[in-house]
Amino acid sequence: MSKAVSEVRAEQIQTLSILAPDGSVVNEEAMPKLSDEQLRELMRKMVFTRVWDQRAISLNRQGRLGFYAPVAGQEASMIGSQSALVKEDFILPSYRDIPQIVWHGLPLYQAFLYSRGHQHGGQIPEGVNVLMPQIIIGAQIIQCAGVAMGFKKRNKKNVAITYIGDGGTSQGDFYEGLNYAGAFQLPAIFVVQNNRYAISTPIEKQTKSRTLADKAVAAGIVGVQVDGMDILAVYKAVSEAAERGRNGEGPTLIEALTYRFGPHTMAGDDPTRYRTTEEATEWEQKDPLTRFRKFLEKKGLWTEADENRVIEEAKAAVAEAIKQADETAKMTVPQLIDTMFETTPAHLEEQKAEFLAKEGK
Incomplete structure (x- = not known):
C-alpha cells in the first residue's frame, strides 16, 4: 500500500537544530554568523x-496589571525571531508576543498600559513598525499578508512577520492568509509557536497533520520546522526566511517546537489539569535559557556576574x-468616545454629555 501524501511529506520535514540541551553544537554547518x-x-x-x-x-496577581499571557519557555522563539529582523521590518503579534514588539521599539510602560486596557498603550511611537497584539485568533495572519503586499507594491526590501499558536492554525484566517501570501509571492513570515496546547487542547486533537510546517504545502510556500527551544536555530530559520522574502522568493511558514512553562494566561488557567508533571519536567530540561547559557559559558562569553547584572537591569x-x-x-469614557x-455620531455625543455631567464638567 502506498503511503499517504501527508506521511511522505512529513518524512521530508527535518527539524532544524543547532544546540543540544547541554549547550553542545550538533549542527556546525547551520551556525549563524x-x-x-x-x-x-x-x-x-x-x-x-x-x-x-x-x-x-506578580504584578498581575497584585491587581496592578490586566490581561497577561506568560512567556517563560518561549523566549528562544520570540527573541531569536525578532533579533533576525531589521528595524524597518514589521511585526504583527498575537496576545502572547509582547516581548517581540517591545524589543522592536515599543516602550515597556506602554505594553503595561496595553495590558490595563489603556488607549495610550496602543499609540505606537513614530518609526516603530509594529501593530498592537491581536486578540482575535488568526486575524493577524491576514493582516501580515496585507502589510507584506504593501511592502511589495512599494518595492521595499522589508518583510512582515506574524505569530500564532498551534491552535490558531485551525482557524480559517490562517489558511486564507497563507494562501493569499503564496499566490502573490509576498515577503511574509508566519511563525507558528507550537507549544503543544491550545489553552488545554493538545495538538493531537487539533489536527491530523504530522507537522504544522506541512500546512505550507497547500499554499505553495516554504515550510520549515525548527527547535523552538534553540535560539540559534530560530535565528537561522528566520534569517533565511527574511532573505527569501527580501529577494522576492515569497513567504515562509516556520513551525517552532516550543513549550510554555506556565498557564495559557493569568485569567484562571491551571495547566496541571491537562499536563502531566513528567511532561513539564521533560520540557523544563530543554529550557532555552539554560541551553544557551551553557553554550556561551563554554565559549567564555557569559558569567554569573553577567547574568546578575541583567537581572538587576530588568x-x-x-x-x-x-x-x-x-x-x-x-x-x-468621554476620551474614548472622542477617539472612536x-x-x-449624535447618540455617542449624548452619552458623552451624560458622562461629563456626572463628572461635573
Whole structure:
C-alpha cells in the first residue's frame, strides 16, 4: 500500500537544530554568523525577558496589571525571531508576543498600559513598525499578508512577520492568509509557536497533520520546522526566511517546537489539569535559557556576574515602567468616545454629555 501524501511529506520535514540541551553544537554547518557581542545580546534579551515575565505575573496577581499571557519557555522563539529582523521590518503579534514588539521599539510602560486596557498603550511611537497584539485568533495572519503586499507594491526590501499558536492554525484566517501570501509571492513570515496546547487542547486533537510546517504545502510556500527551544536555530530559520522574502522568493511558514512553562494566561488557567508533571519536567530540561547559557559559558562569553547584572537591569526597568504607567492619567469614557470616530455620531455625543455631567464638567 502506498503511503499517504501527508506521511511522505512529513518524512521530508527535518527539524532544524543547532544546540543540544547541554549547550553542545550538533549542527556546525547551520551556525549563524554572529559576533560574540551579538551572541551576548541574545542572552541578555532572554534573561531580561524571563525576569520581566516573572515580575509581570506578580504584578498581575497584585491587581496592578490586566490581561497577561506568560512567556517563560518561549523566549528562544520570540527573541531569536525578532533579533533576525531589521528595524524597518514589521511585526504583527498575537496576545502572547509582547516581548517581540517591545524589543522592536515599543516602550515597556506602554505594553503595561496595553495590558490595563489603556488607549495610550496602543499609540505606537513614530518609526516603530509594529501593530498592537491581536486578540482575535488568526486575524493577524491576514493582516501580515496585507502589510507584506504593501511592502511589495512599494518595492521595499522589508518583510512582515506574524505569530500564532498551534491552535490558531485551525482557524480559517490562517489558511486564507497563507494562501493569499503564496499566490502573490509576498515577503511574509508566519511563525507558528507550537507549544503543544491550545489553552488545554493538545495538538493531537487539533489536527491530523504530522507537522504544522506541512500546512505550507497547500499554499505553495516554504515550510520549515525548527527547535523552538534553540535560539540559534530560530535565528537561522528566520534569517533565511527574511532573505527569501527580501529577494522576492515569497513567504515562509516556520513551525517552532516550543513549550510554555506556565498557564495559557493569568485569567484562571491551571495547566496541571491537562499536563502531566513528567511532561513539564521533560520540557523544563530543554529550557532555552539554560541551553544557551551553557553554550556561551563554554565559549567564555557569559558569567554569573553577567547574568546578575541583567537581572538587576530588568528589575529596575520593570519598576520604572510600571511607575510610568501608574503616573499616566487614567482614561475617561468621554476620551474614548472622542477617539472612536472622526465625526462622533449624535447618540455617542449624548452619552458623552451624560458622562461629563456626572463628572461635573
